[in-house]
Amino acid sequence: MDAKTLEFMAFTLFSCLCLLSGYIVRRKNWAHEDLSKRIHFHTIVWVWALAGFLSMWRFPLRPQDLWLLVIVPLWVAIPGFGAIPICKKLKFSRSHTGVIACAAGMGNMGFTLGAYLCYLMLTDQAAALAYGIAVVSIMQVTSIVLLYPVARHFGKQDEVDLPLSRLILSSFDLRAMPLYAAATGLALAAFKVPAPVFLWNYHLIDALFYLGAFGALFGIGMKLKFQNTRQYYQQQSLLVGFKFIFLPAITLVMIYAINSTPLQTNTLFNEVLFIESTMPTALMTVMMANLFHLDTRLACSLWFWNTAIFLCIPLPVILWWFG
Numbered sequence: 001m002d003a004k005t006l007e008f009m010a011f012t013l014f015s016c017l018c019l020l021s022g023y024i025v026r027r028k029n030w031a032h033e034d035l036s037k038r039i040h041f042h043t044i045v046w047v048w049a050l051a052g053f054l055s056m057w058r059f060p061l062r063p064q065d066l067w068l069l070v071i072v073p074l075w076v077a078i079p080g081f082g083a084i085p086i087c088k089k090l091k092f093s094r095s096h097t098g099v100i101a102c103a104a105g106m107g108n109m110g111f112t113l114g115a116y117l118c119y120l121m122l123t124d125q126a127a128a129l130a131y132g133i134a135v136v137s138i139m140q141v142t143s144i145v146l147l148y149p150v151a152r153h154f155g156k157q158d159e160v161d162l163p164l165s166r167l168i169l170s171s172f173d174l175r176a177m178p179l180y181a182a183a184t185g186l187a188l189a190a191f192k193v194p195a196p197v198f199l200w201n202y203h204l205i206d207a208l209f210y211l212g213a214f215g216a217l218f219g220i221g222m223k224l225k226f227q228n229t230r231q232y233y234q235q236q237s238l239l240v241g242f243k244f245i246f247l248p249a250i251t252l253v254m255i256y257a258i259n260s261t262p263l264q265t266n267t268l269f270n271e272v273l274f275i276e277s278t279m280p281t282a283l284m285t286v287m288m289a290n291l292f293h294l295d296t297r298l299a300c301s302l303w304f305w306n307t308a309i310f311l312c313i314p315l316p317v318i319l320w321w322f323g
Helices: 003-027 035-057 063-089 094-105 114-121 125-154 164-169 174-190 204-221 229-258 267-277 284-291 296-312 314-322
Strands: none
Touching: 003 114, 003 204, 003 314, 035 125, 035 174, 035 204, 063 094, 063 125, 063 229, 063 267, 094 125, 094 229, 094 284, 094 296, 114 125, 114 204, 114 267, 114 314, 125 174, 125 267, 125 284, 229 267, 229 296, 267 314, 284 296, 296 314
């Protein structure tokens, strides 16, 4: 087993321990589960924002990178909208249909999994990380535009809701700091301002990944509830099909089609795309379910078991292929 595989296994073990620690803290009543909101706020505003800023500062701007603006929105739209008629045919409830559409359209492509895996496994770490951060940033913006209306449509209609325009505008505050930071880093890259390479030499990015994983997963652990999750086997199976079969397959087709055009992509770009396409559903699935009054228990169950399946099947294949 090579060093990269061991390092990722250590990160995975650390992530699992963070999740378990948060769960135990809530079960033992050592802290109220609302503490997770403050933990997530500071993790997003400071840790994820700083990591995104430094990563995008070293983003290798080339014409081929514009393909991300086509591919990532399709990753959100095709599974997200495609899940809806299937859910209706399976006679899922409105709430479950909304959750599955959001879960299928979003992936854990950022600091807690996809971007870190690209950073660790691929040769040009700085460029791979920058591509990973660009992917998740585009996914977040596209999710607001495309999946917020879906979640709103399938949410409980008798709840008091904000207008969609105000919900979108509400993202332009401190909680959206990772997007601001990534845009600032991208601007510095565009103007060719030299990035502080010494920060990579002292493993600051690695430290930020671990700190970000702790903040995200400890907080999620405080919200996890496992009772009666086996009733969701149909929903889980549908999501597995979308995340681990359908999306990687259409990504390979996209890569082939792109490289049949004059504006071809390089090997690193293709590898990042494929790795990111295999990621399980995002933590944002749970957050969106809360925001739009969908079934949060189903959202937590989908996120947890989809991630567990990824760790057992797709991840070993990725580690073997790219290790």
